[in-house]
Amino acid sequence: MSKRRNSPVVGRRNFLKGATLVGAAALTPRAAQAQPLVVPLARAVPRPNLVAETMPPSRDPVTQTTGGGDFMVDVLKTLDLDYCAISPASMFRGVHEAIVNYGKNIKPELLTCTHEEIAVSMAQGYAKIEGKPMAVMTHGTVGLQHAAMALYNSFCDRVPIYLMVGNIIDADKRAPGGDWVHSAQDPASLVRDFVKWDDQPTSLQHFAESAVRAYKIATTPPMAPVMLSLDTELQENPIPDVESLRIPKLTKVAPPQGDSGAIVETAKLLAAAENPVLIVDRMVRTQAGMERLVELAETLQCPVVDMAGRMNFPSRHPLNHSFRHNAVVSQADVIVGIELNDYWGAVNLMDDRIVRKGRPIYKPGTKMVSIGVRDLFTKANYQEFQRYAEVDIAIGGDGEASLPALIEAVKRAVEPGRKSAYEARGKKLAAAKLKRVEQFKSDATIGWDASPVSMGRLCAELYAQIYQDDWSLVGNGIRSFWPHRLWNFDKAYRWNGASGGGGVGYNAPASLGAALANKKHGRLSVTINGDGDLMFTPGTLWTAAHHRIPILYVVHNNRAYHQEYMYLQTMANRRARGVENAHIGTTLTDPNIDFAALAKSLGVYGEGPITDPNELAPALKRALAMVRRGEPALIDVVTEPR
Amino acid sequence: MGSVFPRIAGTLAATGLAILVGLGAGKPAWSEDPPAGDAANGKRLYVAVGCFECHGRVGQGGAYTGPAPALAKTALSVEAFVAFNREPPNNMPAYAPSVLPENAAADIYAYLQSLPGPRPVTDVPILND
Numbered sequence: 001m002s003k004r005r006n007s008p009v010v011g012r013r014n015f016l017k018g019a020t021l022v023g024a025a026a027l028t029p030r031a032a033q034a035q036p037l038v039v040p041l042a043r044a045v046p047r048p049n050l051v052a053e054t055m056p057p058s059r060d061p062v063t064q065t066t067g068g069g070d071f072m073v074d075v076l077k078t079l080d081l082d083y084c085a086i087s088p089a090s091m092f093r094g095v096h097e098a099i100v101n102y103g104k105n106i107k108p109e110l111l112t113c114t115h116e117e118i119a120v121s122m123a124q125g126y127a128k129i130e131g132k133p134m135a136v137m138t139h140g141t142v143g144l145q146h147a148a149m150a151l152y153n154s155f156c157d158r159v160p161i162y163l164m165v166g167n168i169i170d171a172d173k174r175a176p177g178g179d180w181v182h183s184a185q186d187p188a189s190l191v192r193d194f195v196k197w198d199d200q201p202t203s204l205q206h207f208a209e210s211a212v213r214a215y216k217i218a219t220t221p222p223m224a225p226v227m228l229s230l231d232t233e234l235q236e237n238p239i240p241d242v243e244s245l246r247i248p249k250l251t252k253v254a255p256p257q258g259d260s261g262a263i264v265e266t267a268k269l270l271a272a273a274e275n276p277v278l279i280v281d282r283m284v285r286t287q288a289g290m291e292r293l294v295e296l297a298e299t300l301q302c303p304v305v306d307m308a309g310r311m312n313f314p315s316r317h318p319l320n321h322s323f324r325h326n327a328v329v330s331q332a333d334v335i336v337g338i339e340l341n342d343y344w345g346a347v348n349l350m351d352d353r354i355v356r357k358g359r360p361i362y363k364p365g366t367k368m369v370s371i372g373v374r375d376l377f378t379k380a381n382y383q384e385f386q387r388y389a390e391v392d393i394a395i396g397g398d399g400e401a402s403l404p405a406l407i408e409a410v411k412r413a414v415e416p417g418r419k420s421a422y423e424a425r426g427k428k429l430a431a432a433k434l435k436r437v438e439q440f441k442s443d444a445t446i447g448w449d450a451s452p453v454s455m456g457r458l459c460a461e462l463y464a465q466i467y468q469d470d471w472s473l474v475g476n477g478i479r480s481f482w483p484h485r486l487w488n489f490d491k492a493y494r495w496n497g498a499s500g501g502g503g504v505g506y507n508a509p510a511s512l513g514a515a516l517a518n519k520k521h522g523r524l525s526v527t528i529n530g531d532g533d534l535m536f537t538p539g540t541l542w543t544a545a546h547h548r549i550p551i552l553y554v555v556h557n558n559r560a561y562h563q564e565y566m567y568l569q570t571m572a573n574r575r576a577r578g579v580e581n582a583h584i585g586t587t588l589t590d591p592n593i594d595f596a597a598l599a600k601s602l603g604v605y606g607e608g609p610i611t612d613p614n615e616l617a618p619a620l621k622r623a624l625a626m627v628r629r630g631e632p633a634l635i636d637v638v639t640e641p642r
Numbered sequence: 643m644g645s646v647f648p649r650i651a652g653t654l655a656a657t658g659l660a661i662l663v664g665l666g667a668g669k670p671a672w673s674e675d676p677p678a679g680d681a682a683n684g685k686r687l688y689v690a691v692g693c694f695e696c697h698g699r700v701g702q703g704g705a706y707t708g709p710a711p712a713l714a715k716t717a718l719s720v721e722a723f724v725a726f727n728r729e730p731p732n733n734m735p736a737y738a739p740s741v742l743p744e745n746a747a748a749d750i751y752a753y754l755q756s757l758p759g760p761r762p763v764t765d766v767p768i769l770n771d
Binding site: 569 | 691694700703706741757
């Protein structure tokens with residue numbers, strides 16, 4: 001918005017210099033006052049400078065051959081940042097121009113977003129699929145405030161975001177108006193509770209070092225957003241000493257492994273247990289991580305509960321007992337939680353009643369082990385660290401990086417005589433899993449032809465259209481159980497986790513960022529998007545169209561902020577008042593939202609609202625044909641609430 | 643945030659069902675004359691008192707803070723069904739008699755029994771992909 005700077009620097013400085021001399025004379029010690037004044041006091045008052053006022057004004061330089069922004073781009077190019085998501089803003093115009101002209105809009109390539117929350121959420125979804133950060137640039141104050149919720153989501157989700165904001169540090173350089181309201185003494189203070197590190201460099205060399213450091217910190221487990229405040233003077237002005245600048249080498253930190261002694265102790269517990277259980281959440285970063293987890297589970301023939309913060313364990317594996325969570329935890333004698341976001345919540349329950357009391361699911365005496373980096377980094381204010389977990393062994397190490405040593409230690413600890421017991425355990429678990437899967441399929445048939453469309457039907461129809469592709473479910477905003485109940489999630493990119501902080505507006509842009517990462521791998525990206533979430537960040541669809549990002553949005557349109565509807569019902573029932581008014585403030589009707597029309601208005605193929613389940617398959621076929629051609633598409637399905 | 647997929651109600655609901663099925667098999671004082679149900683009125687009430695919010699309009703199941711079980715053709719007795727609504731042993735909102743009188747609950751029960759319930763999975767080929 002604001003355009004800046006027009007200061008009469010030279011003349012003003014000369015004036016101030018004269019005034020300073022006069023002022024100094026007034027403060028001269030008495031002894032010095034005995035000396036004749038060089039300038040009589042009467043003449044100290046500035047008088048019109050006729051020479052200066054009759055000469056043409058001195059010319060400010062109007063062009064420059066170098067710019068700090070160019071050097072900043074050189075630095076960014078060393079960091080392997082493929083994209084930079086932005087909503088354009090004057091506070092980073094110096095870098096913006098350098099990226100598109102000097103940097104040729106390559107590494108990073110700019111992504112135009114219609115809201116900073118969209119930009120950061122895109123980066124969050126992208127990083128989880130691609131395994132590296134995306135850059136984001138925003139205004140220093142208003143843009144950062146827009147971005148803050150998405151940053152919080154990313155922080156809770158342990159995702160690296162490389163955020164840069166513009167700022168004018170020197171008050172003397174701020175033009176009236178916009179420059180002032182868009183500048184801050186300490187812009188990062190707004191988000192410091194949920195970024196891992198921040199800095200405000202005051203020279204280009206300072207920027208180079210901090211830029212490399214920021215990347216290193218963001219990508220070291222536990223990963224999290226970082227923020228750099230970019231002074232506009234550094235971005236925009238000529239480089240005074242270009243020959244002196246250098247870019248430090250980036251060396252990424254190898255993720256820390258758990259202590260070898262504690263790993264061996266854990267392996268002995270697992271090998272000796274009658275009913276060991278593995279619970280995993282934000283563990284798998286790579287396909288190799290998933291394969292190692294499978295190897296560990298198969299070695300032990302023990303159940304795995306995947307909390308689905310990442311795509312950790314194949315959904316159809318006989319040892320995947322995510323939907324038998326309480327059943328297996330209640331029988332466990334050893335529980336190993338790996339990269340759990342909430343260990344306490346994984347082994348305890350708390351009912352939503354008047355008196356909130358927690359109670360364990362596990363048996364007394366169950367041994368518990370935690371492996372992960374959560375214990376290595378905790379901040380105070382926001383309570384995302386969850387309830388304190390009482391465990392017997394706490395291993396501070398990256399879960400995926402610690403698995404090879406744990407697997408080897410388990411193999412050494414297994415007594416040959418116990419292998420038949422392991423096999424029997426595995427067969428029992430496989431039978432229980434099969435029974436549960438058959439139950440899910442049977443449940444999915446209930447209301448198969450009903451309208452509004454059941455979520456079981458919707459997810460079955462969607463999977464039938466994509467299962468032969470190299471698909472990736474990049475979002476599931478309302479956390480429908482049905483995909484994980486019915487679909488074969490067998491690769492690390494089949495699923496991309498959730499928001500982390502529960503901030504609404506995540507699903508649409510994060511899915512798009514993930515789809516961008518999937519694009520170069522030729523994967524088919526689909527997302528199930530809540531109607532309420534999409535209304536927070538509808539501009540995402542325009543970015544999808546503008547940048548030709550192939551993705552299918554299936555709108556799970558229950559015409560409400562339905563979770564809140566149900567919470568209101570809980571309150572009303574607790575007070576015995578009935579639910580007649582629970583729709584007030586929670587539903588999205590009158591008028592119903594036409595998401596297909598919304599999509600079309602933003603350049604995206606759209607169909608719907610679909611109310612007849614028999615129309616689903618043909619509509620999905622048409623929409624997916626667009627996606628397979630490289631375009632985004634949306635179908636709006638009027639669904640059951642859950 | 644806990645699991646991406648909330649789980650709290652699921653197993654407890656199953657536990658509660660088991661308990662209440664057992665209760666239904668016994669003889670609570672009020673069960674000797676179970677109210678007859680009106681399925682048509684029950685269908686209306688099922689929506690009006692918000693059962694469908696978590697369990698789906700045709701009892702196909704859904705979710706609240708955890709999975710909400712399918713109710714079509716529920717195996718509960720009517721007595722157990724009413725008792726469950728009064729004091730659910732999980733996160734399900736409790737229905738006081740003033741909000742859901744016993745005869746209304748019986749009508750809803752009749753509606754649930756009138757629903758077709760699941761069909762053979764073999765009838766739906768795409769469920770076997």
